[in-house]
Amino acid sequence: MRQLFSNKLTANVFSFTFGQILSLLINLLAIALAARYIGVSEFGIFNYLLAMVVVIAKLIDMGIAPNIFREFSINKNLELLNTGFLIRIISFIVFAAIYNLICLVLSVNKQEILLSNIFLFNLVISSKGFLRELLEIPFKVDLAVQYPIIIMLIDNILFLGLVLIMPVIKGDLTYFVLAYTFSNLPGFFIMIFLIRAKYNYRIAGNLNSAKWLIKKSFPVFVYTVFNTIYLNIDLLQLGRFDSSYSAGIYSAAYRLVIPLLIIPTAVIHTVFPQITANYHDTPAKNLPIIRIVFKIFFLLSFSLAAIVTFKADDITSFIYGYNYIVASIPLTILLWGMIFLFNSFFVINLLVAYDKQVGMYVFSIVTLAINLILNFVLIEQYSYLGVAYSKFISIAIGFIITSFIIYKIDNTIYLFEKEILFFSVMLIALIYIISSVLSLILYLIVAGILLVLVVLLTRFFKSNEIKLLLKIINKENWYKNFSFFYPD
Numbered sequence: 001m002r003q004l005f006s007n008k009l010t011a012n013v014f015s016f017t018f019g020q021i022l023s024l025l026i027n028l029l030a031i032a033l034a035a036r037y038i039g040v041s042e043f044g045i046f047n048y049l050l051a052m053v054v055v056i057a058k059l060i061d062m063g064i065a066p067n068i069f070r071e072f073s074i075n076k077n078l079e080l081l082n083t084g085f086l087i088r089i090i091s092f093i094v095f096a097a098i099y100n101l102i103c104l105v106l107s108v109n110k111q112e113i114l115l116s117n118i119f120l121f122n123l124v125i126s127s128k129g130f131l132r133e134l135l136e137i138p139f140k141v142d143l144a145v146q147y148p149i150i151i152m153l154i155d156n157i158l159f160l161g162l163v164l165i166m167p168v169i170k171g172d173l174t175y176f177v178l179a180y181t182f183s184n185l186p187g188f189f190i191m192i193f194l195i196r197a198k199y200n201y202r203i204a205g206n207l208n209s210a211k212w213l214i215k216k217s218f219p220v221f222v223y224t225v226f227n228t229i230y231l232n233i234d235l236l237q238l239g240r241f242d243s244s245y246s247a248g249i250y251s252a253a254y255r256l257v258i259p260l261l262i263i264p265t266a267v268i269h270t271v272f273p274q275i276t277a278n279y280h281d282t283p284a285k286n287l288p289i290i291r292i293v294f295k296i297f298f299l300l301s302f303s304l305a306a307i308v309t310f311k312a313d314d315i316t317s318f319i320y321g322y323n324y325i326v327a328s329i330p331l332t333i334l335l336w337g338m339i340f341l342f343n344s345f346f347v348i349n350l351l352v353a354y355d356k357q358v359g360m361y362v363f364s365i366v367t368l369a370i371n372l373i374l375n376f377v378l379i380e381q382y383s384y385l386g387v388a389y390s391k392f393i394s395i396a397i398g399f400i401i402t403s404f405i406i407y408k409i410d411n412t413i414y415l416f417e418k419e420i421l422f423f424s425v426m427l428i429a430l431i432y433i434i435s436s437v438l439s440l441i442l443y444l445i446v447a448g449i450l451l452v453l454v455v456l457l458t459r460f461f462k463s464n465e466i467k468l469l470l471k472i473i474n475k476e477n478w479y480k481n482f483s484f485f486y487p488d
Helices: 002-038 040-061 065-075 079-105 110-125 137-141 146-164 173-182 185-199 210-241 244-281 283-309 312-320 322-353 358-382 384-409 418-435 440-457 463-472 476-482
Strands: none
Touching (some): 002 146, 002 244, 002 312, 040 079, 040 110, 040 173, 040 210, 040 244, 065 079, 065 137, 079 110, 079 210, 110 185, 137 146, 137 185, 146 185, 210 244, 210 358, 210 384, 244 283, 244 312, 244 384, 283 312, 283 322, 283 418, 283 440, 283 463, 312 322, 312 440, 322 358, 322 384, 358 384, 418 440
16 A cells, blocks of 8 residues: 555656646747747736736735645545635735725836736636635645646647737737736636536635634745745846836746746655654654755756856747847856755755744845845846846855754755765866857757766766665666666
């Protein structure tokens, strides 16, 4: 039975990861094509308004989903789901009304009010919206994540189809926002049908547990709001204090970087249950897991940053077109910042596992404050480059803070190893050499091959780490494939 559950859990994690990656790639293709069609300034308006609505979405969110997830895992009772629905619907009405009132007071132009309200409606029906997130909870608890993943893929395929006909019908920014929103409508109704069919679920008003749920969710709510503002503040400040062109250029870079957060999310979801269990029973068992996760995050983030850096102009213009080529510089800066962000993300989850949530708040407040201040200082002189530098600096300082906190808990967690240095120097040297002689596609293929070879030749992972990694994903029999580089 335990083996069956382990296999199902592994399959669920892989389904979630690859489904999310495929969905992101389809979405990125649609966004990139639309960015070419509507131009840099219009693309900047799109992303500026979307960033504003994303922040509103987190205020509506109330941080209740994790607690509903936990309670449903325990008793499979859908009553709390109804409570969550009603809380979020009331919250949506309140914040949507406040937002529109502020727009009227500030005399925001009619097009921006219209588009932002379409985005607000998207919060109701999209896979990232406040209702579908709750509808997906029973499927995630039962390790049936393939259902919401397939529906999300349908959303993005429909979105891509609507974008592809933009040149034919001469679609503008308004059409693009409508396509972005209403491509989610069929998936919303499919999700309602599935949860009714599988769980006999009916939406009903129920506020019996509302006070308990809101109180219990408040710490997560505060952190989520601060973190969401932090991730979107650059675009909000650029759109407000600079220009839609600058917002468009920065958005092009940021949209290539922010989806990478799915990598630490997937890895952490895989190891977090084990780390939490070990902390309460045998804390010493966590050290090798933490070490290998740290190395995985460094490997992935450093490799992506290094490979993209030497062909950033080509990659940016290939995806978005030549008009966006200057986005290559903020793209490079943000990618190097991912090295810090990946590991900060992991350390924050460790703090939760170790019941030290105060560090989570310190991280979110300090990084947001630094980011805000630096943006005000740098935007006027450096525009979109200023916010990229600001993000890099705030991420680096946040990493130092979280590292210090976790070091105080266990001073053996971060151990720098010589293999990491050898790997970094060798990879940089090799890809620099090939970057000057190979075309983009050939460069990416060869760089990927070199990456694998350098990992193996430098023995970036020790044999016991390879075995542990394969054990975590329930594929221990694969170790024989590494026998040439790790002879027993």
